[in-house]
Amino acid sequence: MAEPLSSLSLWPIGNCQVSALIDDAAGLVWGCVPRVDGDPTFCALLGGERQDEGVWRLRLAGQVSATSQYRRNTPMLVTRLEAEDGSAVDVIDFCPRYQHSGRMYRPVAFIRIIRPVAGNPRLEMLLTPMHHYGTEAARTTRGTNHKRFLIGDHQLRLTTDAPIGYIDEGRSFRVEQDLHFFLGPDEPFTGNVAHSIRAMEEATELYWQSWVRGLATPMDWQEAVIRAAITLKLCQHEETGAIVAALTTSIPEAPHSERNWDYRYCWIRDAYYTVQALNRLGALDVLEKYLAYLRNIVDRAAGGHIQPLYSVMGFAELEESVAANLAGYRGMGPVRIGNAAWTQIQHDAYGQIVLPTVQGFFDQRLFRMADERDFESLESVGEVAWKMHDQPDAGLWEFRTRQLVHTYSAVMSWAACDRLGNVAERIGRPERASFWKDRAAKIRARIEAEAWSDEKQHFGAAFGHHHLDASLLQMVELRFIRADDPRFQSTFAAIEMALRRGEHMLRYDSEDDFGQPETAFNICTFWLIEALHMCGRSDEARGLFETMLAHRTASGLLSEDLDFESGELWGNFPQTYSLVGIINCAGLLSRSWDTVR
Incomplete structure (x- = not known):
């Protein structure tokens, strides 16, 4: 039952507690327990040639094709498997999520339904969960209608109405009626399995379609925006509100580059762009939960110091190590656990704490609006932003x-101080407003003096340096400069000449710790599209946007x-930055709804 080596043609499912990636042939090849940054129970994606370990694979006898699609406006996946004799089944994959007993039901559980649709299909199932990053197979015990898996400190139980003996022994069997599989908590499954799982299927579908119904999407590219929005929501760990940068670890940024990083953590920067x-689509629930996460981070921040990233539970220390028993994506290791970037100094994090939090003082829709105590707590972050605005750091890259x-x-x-001034005005603290606006003005003056080059006629990526990086395009988005300012126009022209590669954009072109960059950074290409539109080149921007959409996987998503x-796509998947780019550019470039009314 061996399959070809991994690709990024993957389909995420999840429920904001756990998530999984399904390949084009209905193989569950990546999924961590008990949450996104946990042990990958399903790790075949990074197993190299060991494709039969850490996988939940389904295959028909004589199978000739597999085609997948999401149910409309949900992360519920339907894959049709067809055999050479014309027999076929649909495989329905999802993680249950819906309101139950006054709270959100989102267990550590994966559900699969096998639904016969033609002929007399015979199915073979391979279920081989692993433990400790591919080190050993899960220990198992078997009951009459279930199979139990011991995975480190966790136990999962597969409850099913399929023949458990066939599954346990890896034998093929005929599918003559719907079969239901619930891989979840190790506890008895009360009631009729088929009825219960069908009810979960209906309730989960209704939840997601109702959530999408509340989005304020642009008129054009709605399908792309909705898929990006759903997937961004799957990247939130609802228990705490944290938003991870991606669902995977160690997909290399370029072949054999060793630029393999663990992105299953909450970068303050990435989460800022996500919320x-x-x-902008009106998904206020994600913002509210993330604001609660930020308030906990700020409360624990020693002296206002903010790290670039934290675990989804808010843990600060994310020691980096290597999973020696996983060969890596297509055998391109190393597979890293943890991320040493938590030790880095990255001063942009202070602005990215302040900017989303500021909405809490203005948005009347929120259940809990921010108050003066929140402002005073946020001022401690602003103090560090002020102290560090002209100090060296590792930068956003x-x-x-x-x-x-x-x-x-x-x-x-600068943005942190500027927005604190806005908040102070909002809550009736004119003396603090003046204080923070004065600091913002001083930082602005320093940037204009130190980052601008009269000789080169553009802003540089660092004070006193002439080299460029794509992040300078964000100066307009942050309201530091207007798009029609000649200084931005000349900076954009310099960036385009230095970093643009046809229809794509590098983040920088100078050598870094691992040599010369080999791939374009997708969010930077979206920043290019935004800048083209703001500079009056909207037709070109739309053309580049359509090109980027064409690079999406069949699931409608992008990697880093x-x-x-x-x-070819590289880097961790699905990447929140890239999905943010889809949403932002669609909103910027779309026609108005008024054009069809």
Whole structure:
């Protein structure tokens, strides 16, 4: 039952507690327990040639094709498997999520339904959960209608109305009626399995379609925006409100580059962009939960110091190690657990704490609006932003071996002080408003003096340096400069000349800790699209946006990076940055709803 080596043609399912990635042939190849940053019970995605370990695979006898699609406006996946004799089944994959007994039911559980649709299909199932990052197979025990898996400190139980003996022994069997599989908590499954799972299927579908119904989508590219929004929501760990950068670890940014990082954590920067994009669609529930996460981070921040990233539970220490028993994506290790970036100094994080939190003082829709105590707590973050605005850091690209005073970090510090001034005015504290506006003005003056080059006629990526990076395009988004300002126009022209590669954009082109960048960074290409539109080149922007949409997987998603010559996707998947780009650019470039009324 061996399959070809991994690709990023993957379909995420989840319920904001656990998630999984399904390949094009209905193989569950990635899924961590008990949450996104846990042990990958399903790890075949990173198993190299060991494709029969850490997988839940389904296959028909004589299978000739598999086609997948999501149910409309849900993360519920339907894959049709067809055999050479014309027999076929549908495989329905989802994680249950719906209101139950006054709270959200989102267990650590994966549900699969096998539904015969033609002929006399014979099915073979391979279920081989692993433990400790591919080190050993889960220990098992078997009951009459269930099979139990011991996975480290956790136990999962497969409850089913299928023949458990066939499954246990890996034998093929005929599918003559719907079969139901619930891999979840190790506790008795009360009631009729088929009836209960069908009820979960209906309730989960209704939940997601109702959630999507509340989104304020642009008129154009709605399907792309909705799929991006659903997937961004799956990247939130609802228990705490944290938003992870991606659902995977160690998908390399380029082949054999060793730029393999663990992205299953909450980067303050990435989460800021995510809630900003979803807020533009009116997904206030994600913002509210994330604001609660931020308040806990701020409360625990020693002296106002903010790390670049935290675990989904808010843990600060994310020691980096290597999973020796996993060969890596297509055998391209290492597979990393944890991320040493938590030790880095990245001063843009202060602005990215302040900017989303500010909405809590203005938005009347929120259940809990921010108050003066929140403002005073936020001022401690602003104090550090002020102190560090002209100090060296690793920057948003997380250089591991050098530090500079990065312009993007300084602009974020300016934004933190500027927005604190706005909040102070809002809550009737004119003396604090004046205080923070004065600090913002001083930071602005410093940036304009130190980052602008009269010789080169553009802003540089760092104080006193002429090199460029794509983050300078965010100066307009952050309201530091207007798009029609000649300084931005000339900076954009310089960035386009230095970093644009055809229809794609590098984040920078200078050597870093691992050499010369080999792939385009997808969010930077979306920043290019935004800048083209703001500079009056909207037709070109729309053309590039359509090109980026064409690079999406069949599931409608993007990873972090893209080979600008072959078009192949690389980097962790699905990448929140890239999905943010889809939402933001669609909103910017879409026609108005008034054009069809």
